[in-house]
Structures are given as structure tokens and as C-alpha cells.
Amino acid sequence: xxxxxxxxxxxxxxxxxxxxxxxxxxxxxxxxxxxxxxxxxxxxxxxxxxxxxxxxxxxxxxxxxxxxxxxxxxxxxxxxxxxxxxxxxxxxxxxxxxxxxxxxxxxxxxxxxx
Amino acid sequence: xxxxxxxxxxxxxxxxxxxxxxxxxxxxxxxxxxxxxxxxxxxxxxxxxxxxxxxxxxxxxxxxxxxxxxxxxxxxxxxxxxxxxxxxxxxxxxxxxxxxxxxxxxxxxx
Numbered sequence: 001x002x003x004x005x006x007x008x009x010x011x012x013x014x015x016x017x018x019x020x021x022x023x024x025x026x027x028x029x030x031x032x033x034x035x036x037x038x039x040x041x042x043x044x045x046x047x048x049x050x051x052x053x054x055x056x057x058x059x060x061x062x063x064x065x066x067x068x069x070x071x072x073x074x075x076x077x078x079x080x081x082x083x084x085x086x087x088x089x090x091x092x093x094x095x096x097x098x099x100x101x102x103x104x105x106x107x108x109x110x111x112x113x114x
Numbered sequence: 115x116x117x118x119x120x121x122x123x124x125x126x127x128x129x130x131x132x133x134x135x136x137x138x139x140x141x142x143x144x145x146x147x148x149x150x151x152x153x154x155x156x157x158x159x160x161x162x163x164x165x166x167x168x169x170x171x172x173x174x175x176x177x178x179x180x181x182x183x184x185x186x187x188x189x190x191x192x193x194x195x196x197x198x199x200x201x202x203x204x205x206x207x208x209x210x211x212x213x214x215x216x217x218x219x220x221x222x223x224x
Contacts, residue, residue: 004156033212042202042216043157058211090156094212101145101206105156 002026006091006106013081013113021076021109023091031094032074033103034058034066036087043090049074081113118146118203118215126221133190135218137203138183146179147204147212148188157202160188193222 004025013019025032030051035043035058045058049068063085065077074093078085088110092103118139127133137146145164149157163170163179163186170177176189190197200217207213 035214043214045211045213048211059213092157101212102147102159102162103149103157103204103212104159107156108154 004091004093004104004106006089006109008109009107010110011112013078013111015082015113017081018077018079019081019111020078021089021091021111023074023076023106024072025074025091025093025104026072027093027104028071029093029095029104030071032068033092033094034064034074034076035090035092036060037090037108038087046076046089078111081111083113085111086113087111118205118213120201120203120215120218122218123216124219124221126223127193129193129195129222129224131193133193133197133220133222135188135201135220137186137188137215139186139203139205139215140184141205141207142181143205143207145206146177146186147206148175148177148186149202149204149214151200151202151217153199160201190220193220195222195224198222 007022033048034046047066049055052071067075088108091106094103121136147162148160151157161172174191179186200219202217204214
């Protein structure tokens, strides 16, 4: 099992360009998440999907859109990239429940916006 | 603002010593989790403690939870160079969102 796979691992964009970060999981997780991590900081939730067909905003959704294509895939789209979106993006999957909730993370996608 | 805040922000210890870091949070939770992140890598889940538990062990890790003080601590005993990483607490209030603190950077010197 690959776990949670993110592509691309690295990307450089110019301001105003668009791109989509792909995430796929083979762990049969119901919920999937997109976080961003800025230098020396923790993770901030961008969007999450509790189940196939549903998405909800997190703490910092502005400038992003998401698609839960099916149970396995959850993509993050930047329509018009800005330098403030330079960050490392992490996708995660997990099962939800009161006493569960461990997340499994991908290795990250490092995005630089010039 | 972040739900969880770790303290200290950075910690430097000698191999073999114990490392303790704390996490404070703001709202009631269903569970609290600790994760490790090695440099340039994704986060890895270490341990989950439920809101009705007070202490939990996993190998060299010991986690405590005090819901009255809205705080948790992570103790790593007999640290090794391989424990050098950033450690994050994450809380799950009611609902689906798992919210992370800013992390504690731990350096274990050989």
C-alpha cells in the first residue's frame, strides 16, 4: 500500500498561474484533508472532506478550491496563485469518530510562487 | 487562531535525557493526538488520548491529559538522536476538523 500520495512534490509558479495539487489514498479513508505549513509554523487547515461528495472550508480557504473526485482522490486547486501561497501543502486521510481520528499524511508538495 | 499551542517552541537535550513538551488548547475536545515530523517529511501519528483518559503510554512515550486545565504533555524518555524532529499536538473538538498547534522543535545531541 502506498498510503497517501501527493503530486507534484515540487512546483514553481508565477503569480497568476493556476495549478492543481493531486492527492490519492489507498487506505479506504472516509475523510481527507488539505493543510498548509509555513516555515516554523504548524499546520493550518485549508479544506476538508468528511466523505465522498462533501467538502467544507477550514481555517484558510481563500484562494483555493477543492474537489473530492471519489473516495480515493481529493484535489486542491489554486486558480490564480499569489506569493502568499508559497508553502508546503500536505494532504491527509483518516477515519472519523469520537475516539478515533488518526490522520495519515502524504510527504508534502512544496510550492513556490514567484 | 490555533486551537493548540505547544510549549516550549524549541528544546535541546543530550542523548539519554528525557524531553517534555506541553500543549494547551482552548475548547472541549473528543481526543488529543501527538504527531512527529522529521525535517522535510510528512507528519507521523504517535499517540492518541481520549478525553476520558488521563495517561497513556507507547514505548518510550508517555502522554498525559488534564481536561480541567485543557492541557496535555508528551514525555519522551531516554531520548535518541533519531528523536530529533518537530512534535505537534492536535485536537479534535466536536466535528471533523483536526487542528494543530505550532509545534515543538526537539534537538537531541549525541
